[in-house]
Amino acid sequence: MTCDDSIRVAIVGGGLAAASLAFHLGPTFGDRVTLIEREAGPGMHSSGRSAEMIRQAVLPPPVARLARRSAEVLGRAKWARFRPTGSLLLGSEASLTELRDALGESDALPPGADITRAAAHLPPGDLRAALGERAALWTPTDGIVDASSILSHFLDDAARHGVTIRYGTPVEGVVVEDGQVKGVRVDGAFLAADIVVNATGAWVGAFAEGLGAVPVGWSVLRRHLAHLGPAADIPRDLPFIWDIDAGWYLRPESRGLLACACDESPSPPCDPQVDRSVLDALGRKLSEAHLPLDRLPVRRCWAGLRTFAPDRTFVIGFDPCLDGFFWMGGLGGHGVTCSWAAGELGARLLAGESPREAESFDPARFLDHSAGEAGAIT
Template sequence: MDDFLIIGGGIAGVSAAARLSHLGRVTLLEAEDHLAHHASGRSAALFEPNYGLPPVVALSLASDDHHRRANGGVLSPRGLMIVATQLLRDAFEHEAAVMNLARISPAEARAMVPILRADALEHAAYAEHAWDLDTDKLIQDFQREAKANGAKVLTGARVTAIRRTSAGWEADTATCTHSARIIVNAAGAWVDEVARMAGVAPLGFTPYRRSMARIPAPGGHDIRAWPMIFGAGETWYAKPDAGALIVSPAEEHLMDPHDAWADDMVLAEGLARYEEMVTEPVTRLLASWAGLRTFAPDRVLVIGHDPVEPAFFWLAGQGGYGFQTAPAASRLAADLIGGGAPELDATTVAALSPARFG
């Protein structure tokens, strides 16, 4: 029997496997044929620690040192800009204040991103405190740590049934039955389904689709130094990526858990909003995809023992913050499971606990 059985091989599950491997025997089960297949493999890969509600920001800030220093770090400079027309001034002012961005002139914004339209851009704000995050390296670093401590990481291992036993849990896959004292539910969009399988009350998680398009560098520009750009009200965003530009309509469309794909009409509408602010039209796509961002009812992560079934541990509801919060979220999970004193303050720990849902 293992000590910990982790269900889900995205960044939440893999980082938890690394932390818990120091405390006991770990098996991680991922339904797909490789890790980070769903939301974790479709991330915008940005570390912006001021983004999100206060408990999310606390996790992001507590993850900063790990992102910068562990295993050589995973961050590289990017920067963040918000742009707006006059009609979106209120949304612009709010978001610039929340994310601590400094107002710059439209001319300064166009000097940084020359395709911004002079006749449309009325408001701009910028800050350097946003970084590209090497998501693949972070996954691999945590996986390497887990395996070095004897953890088993199994892919193509979809859980089909879960049973409570006198000693803990049993979970069936197509080829094997796994047993453990504690289940860690890190199943992304499927966390409520895993809970139901285990006879644990679901908490009401909601998956939302977000689509992405990859387009050639606009106008042949060298875009490597461009910041990530948000349209005010998060009506679209764009981010340089390996010589091309990723553009998202930033939609939140309610979905059932599934292997998501981009909706052509939603992409077209989002690209049209992007085109309203730039001089270069989108003439072709290099690729498109979508992922599910799964939120708890209050849009804050859920990290803690189930209040009714304490051998069932929730590590869920990462939404769009999974990678940037993973070091601190997994550390908190290990502290709570191992009985250690959390590094985070008590107010934040309570705000993250599943007990907040009564």
């Protein structure tokens, strides 16, 4: 689809992906863009429940390149409130070498990333005693950000450029005529739009159902986070630690630790409830890692949803079956890290460009149902 200076865009969703797209479209499209969010405010679901980590060493490589692009920007932006802690990805020598080489061969390895011993980047104490001899991929340019600050910056700047932002406004349907999007129905009225962007997070599949768009085959998975503490001996600048083989991670948070068992359980799109049994799984994993954290009380536990396409690669671009329908979904837990670059890429496509990096995220790949399921390391 070729865009011109009369194109009207309706972005449906109020999370980081939608907000980033509005931010990048604002300077060019201005008041021809409307962002519509059914909740009373932005980031009420997955975007507001993340661990707020910038992790660049991920697979597949196209996602890693977006992560690296975003990290370059967020690391310099005062509004991201970036804290450069670095990261330690623990694993076997074989798994870490495989990850490093896959990223290096694809020009996606983060700056300064290399395999070392965890002890080189851990302060003296219990964590170093337990994990110090483990092999680790050290990425010095990773860190922690403030997701709400990023989201606010995206939306405030979009509004400054004339983008209309509507909260508390459920989209009642997409109007399609002869295979062409015409707009959306909101508040019992018709809102004309030449392009409707599906950036609805966990609802991305449900929103497209029955419209004639390409069938992607989305998976929605619940994951938990737990805030443990207080722990007086946890330094604020401790690198976040992620065991990619055993499946757990932790990082410093408010005089304690934010910890995750990397659990995945299928869920419908919803406001997910906490399954307390996940805390037992987290305890077992940390115990198997010889981490003496059983003394730390659970201050809070919450759940969020992560949405994936079958190949666990983002879906960004025009639908091949429904003219005017644009996908912005499947960020699958990478929303904080990749939202800036994902929004930039989406805006370039909506402006009529054909960036080479968009090929990996093209929804047209789902016209071939034989696409493999190469899982991301997350």
